[in-house]
Amino acid sequence: MREVLRFTPRSRRQLLRALIVTTIFVIFLAALATLFGITILQYTLAGFRLSSIVIVAAIGLTVIYGIRGFANFAYGDLMTLGAYVALFVNMNMALSLVWGAIVSFVVLALVGILLEVLIFARLEGRGPVPPIVASVGVGLIVQNGIRAVATTQQWIFRVPFIPEIPIVPGLGFHWIRDLGTVAVGLAFMISVHILLTYTNLGKAMRATADNLELAKATGIDTKLVTYAAWAVSCSFASTAGVLLGLIGVVSPVIGFNVLLLVFAAVIVGGIGSPYGAVLGGLVIGLSQEMSVPLLLGLGASSAYKVAIPFIVMIAVLILRPWGIAGRPPPFARRVFFIEKILDAIGGRPGAAQDAERESGG
Amino acid sequence: MILLEAQNLHSGYGEMEILHGVSMRLDSQEIVTIIGPNGAGKSTLIKTIFGLLRPTAGQVTFKGLDITGKPPRDLVLDGLAYVPQSNNTFPSLTVLENLEMGAITRRASPIPMPWNRSRGSATSPRMMNDSQIRRRAIETIALFPNLRPKLRERAGNLSGGEQQMVALAKSMMLDPDILLIDEPSAGLAPKLVDMVFSKIVEINGSGTSVVMVEQNAKKALAIANRGYILETGRNRYEGAAKELLQNTDVAKLYLGG
Numbered sequence A: 001m002r003e004v005l006r007f008t009p010r011s012r013r014q015l016l017r018a019l020i021v022t023t024i025f026v027i028f029l030a031a032l033a034t035l036f037g038i039t040i041l042q043y044t045l046a047g048f049r050l051s052s053i054v055i056v057a058a059i060g061l062t063v064i065y066g067i068r069g070f071a072n073f074a075y076g077d078l079m080t081l082g083a084y085v086a087l088f089v090n091m092n093m094a095l096s097l098v099w100g101a102i103v104s105f106v107v108l109a110l111v112g113i114l115l116e117v118l119i120f121a122r123l124e125g126r127g128p129v130p131p132i133v134a135s136v137g138v139g140l141i142v143q144n145g146i147r148a149v150a151t152t153q154q155w156i157f158r159v160p161f162i163p164e165i166p167i168v169p170g171l172g173f174h175w176i177r178d179l180g181t182v183a184v185g186l187a188f189m190i191s192v193h194i195l196l197t198y199t200n201l202g203k204a205m206r207a208t209a210d211n212l213e214l215a216k217a218t219g220i221d222t223k224l225v226t227y228a229a230w231a232v233s234c235s236f237a238s239t240a241g242v243l244l245g246l247i248g249v250v251s252p253v254i255g256f257n258v259l260l261l262v263f264a265a266v267i268v269g270g271i272g273s274p275y276g277a278v279l280g281g282l283v284i285g286l287s288q289e290m291s292v293p294l295l296l297g298l299g300a301s302s303a304y305k306v307a308i309p310f311i312v313m314i315a316v317l318i319l320r321p322w323g324i325a326g327r328p329p330p331f332a333r334r335v336f337f338i339e340k341i342l343d344a345i346g347g348r349p350g351a352a353q354d355a356e357r358e359s360g361g
Numbered sequence B: 001m002i003l004l005e006a007q008n009l010h011s012g013y014g015e016m017e018i019l020h021g022v023s024m025r026l027d028s029q030e031i032v033t034i035i036g037p038n039g040a041g042k043s044t045l046i047k048t049i050f051g052l053l054r055p056t057a058g059q060v061t062f063k064g065l066d067i068t069g070k071p072p073r074d075l076v077l078d079g080l081a082y083v084p085q086s087n088n089t090f091p092s093l094t095v096l097e098n099l100e101m102g103a104i105t106r107r108a109s110p111i112p113m114p115w116n117r118s119r120g121s122a123t124s125p126r127m128m129n130d131s132q133i134r135r136r137a138i139e140t141i142a143l144f145p146n147l148r149p150k151l152r153e154r155a156g157n158l159s160g161g162e163q164q165m166v167a168l169a170k171s172m173m174l175d176p177d178i179l180l181i182d183e184p185s186a187g188l189a190p191k192l193v194d195m196v197f198s199k200i201v202e203i204n205g206s207g208t209s210v211v212m213v214e215q216n217a218k219k220a221l222a223i224a225n226r227g228y229i230l231e232t233g234r235n236r237y238e239g240a241a242k243e244l245l246q247n248t249d250v251a252k253l254y255l256g257g
Helices: A009-036 A039-068 A075-091 A096-120 A131-152 A175-198 A200-210 A212-218 A223-247 A254-269 A272-295 A302-319 A337-346 A352-359 B041-047 B072-078 B096-100 B128-142 B145-150 B162-170 B191-207 B216-223 B242-244 B248-254
Strands: A165-168 A169-173 B002-013 B016-027 B031-035 B057-062 B079-085 B177-181 B210-214 B226-231 B234-240
Touching: A009 A039, A009 B031, A039 A075, A039 A169, A039 A175, A039 A223, A039 A254, A039 A272, A075 A096, A075 A131, A075 A223, A075 A254, A075 B128, A096 A223, A169 A175, A175 A200, A175 A223, A175 A272, A175 B128, A200 A212, A200 A223, A200 B096, A212 A223, A212 B072, A212 B096, A223 A254, A254 A272, A254 A302, A254 B191, A272 A302, B002 B041, B002 B210, B016 B031, B016 B041, B016 B057, B016 B210, B016 B234, B031 B041, B031 B216, B041 B162, B072 B079, B079 B162, B096 B128, B096 B162, B128 B145, B128 B162, B145 B162, B162 B191, B191 B210, B191 B216, B216 B242, B226 B242, B234 B242, B242 B248
Parallel strands: B031 B210, B031 B226, B079 B177, B177 B210
Antiparallel strands: A165 A169, B002 B016, B002 B057, B226 B234
């Protein structure tokens, strides 16, 4: 048994890589702070806040993509629905927003299972297009249903008033908006990691995402796994929606407005990989918020910040079309130009072995 | 003793019927190989037996009980296992996790959930908890010593031969009565083919009967007790493996002279 529980080279390698990336990022931030003043850290904080929300949503979106093989365009509106369910508990039942978030989490999990039973299970085996179209329809129904019931008015969650805490002039944080959001994001990342790595349900989910036919033949209860995936996906949507409402206002389009950002995060990270969704969410959220001082410095309006994540996405896709953490397709192993450039500059480690392997068959 | 019997099976994909009445039987402790040219319906036969395809006519019995059209999950619980031809491991799972998945039908949930559909958790004495599954995985891996240092590697990073071993190990997790294997030699170098076949003989020696579909007819007949030759969805020849190897018609038509 000891052999099984050993600290493997792979996990050591991953830990090392994460440490290196974190160190580089911290040095990068310190350099920026000394160059442009301490305010840059404020934008970084906003970036982490946005990232946490995008990450929670992107994980939920990518889980359903992995299991059911289609992009759920209703996801933005499911986020909005989550925010409104929490709003209902928060306002009409006069309970704390924490209770609102918990009720919303459970309700949306049930909504997810219901969607699978009523709509998406019936479209199984018809390719990816019918469920996508159906999800657009679901999104429209949810969004306009919310408009019909709750009007188009903007709402604000009732949370206790806490003033922003200044650290130094130009840099401060808010307990709920900043730290709360980031803490929830971290908690969701950790729980998804535990789910996927240490529970049988999570392993079965990864197995089903890998190969549905084999999962069936192995005896995995793929129906149960699909329901679980919907529950996870939609409950994550609800929490992302509540967080969105928390940092801004609650309106019928809050989820829909960030849907493209969430898709960008999923694509940058590598479609179908929850760990990729985390990386993608960080890249997208940080690039949007940290580009503000740059834009202001160039004399442009900060409203252009919403375009930056997509420029980053295009750049990533040129270098790695399968996303940061995605599995490269076998046919496209060495045709992309970062490798070509590295080879031209003077070879990269492992190039010789690669060439040998290729010529050897 | 007859373990598995398929009688007059008609089956196929959708409208297209591929098997037009195929029969076969497997006795206990046997290795039976199913050979024949491409498109003969070998894989279709094995998939129909395992419930992945629904037969339009005919019957499959296992230990005398009718299992026609039973879903794979139930058959795994009954004691059958199936190794598909390609993509037979979960690439993003580690080798150990692949093995754990092989035993998932018999996993007793630590929380007795009402919706837990692993039937008969109370009735079956063979339910296992997580540590028993781990122990079983270590036991199973003893049969495949070269996988031992790779338990924590992702299956997708292993070589083709190693992946085939993982697939066999995964299917042996529940110590099935019958192992259905679809073309274990597909895409492997000749040296690896011999190794995979010797593993299959070893598995058979441990008490599991084997039905094996193979392109590589000579090597398959060499390790099998009996063989069936299919052609265009019908039984063509059947008999003891040795006789088939010596039969001049069979040799000319199917063994490449």
